[in-house]
Amino acid sequence: QGQLQQSGPGQVKPSQTLSVTCAISGDSVSSNSVTWNWIRQSPSRGLEWLGRTYHRSEWYTDYAVSVKSRIRMSADTSRNQLSLQLNSVTPDDTAVYFCARGPSYTSGWYAFDIWGQGTMVTVSS
């Protein structure tokens, strides 16, 4: 059973860049049978899917429309980890950020069977 361990700063200033990493154990970031997702949760927005990255014959990413102009997800195969960057943050981006695995056995755009522990990020000056 895989595990996801997140790390990142708990506070970011408005207009700056939010960065969170997700270290993967028990699975490979390059696996062809999963997707790697970022999801956030706040009282105002609930659970909000931000995007995914995955490897098939090459790397693919899909981003939610709400953050598409500000987000970047990447995979580091040498460290077996994921990274999330969200630019130009505002207080509305204050949330708990989760990484999560989507396994292909769940079909469609996949469910999320393994989650990181969550990283609380507060956007405040």
Next chain:
Amino acid sequence: DIQMTQSPSFLSASVGDRVTITCRASQDISDFLNWYQQKPGKAPELLIYGASTLQSGVPSRFSGSGSGTDFTLTISSLQLEDFASYYCQQSYNMPVFGPGTKVDIK
């Protein structure tokens, strides 16, 4: 975009009760519907995927049904560890979660 709604938003129940939570999609999503349980301060945990398939390790008192736009999560006999929030999520296309149902102790 597909919108997801859940009812009720809040549910008060006792140990041993049968509990049903409803999730509705704004358009046909076939059976691409998943259910999660979340406890305070923890990440959500997958209970059911594909509308009715129990995730490995999930107790059999949990069940899911439905297809198209209307879905239900049923807990046949509520246990103390089941008091939590429950979310549905469509995986027909870009994932969207429902707003959640909090199950509290009566």
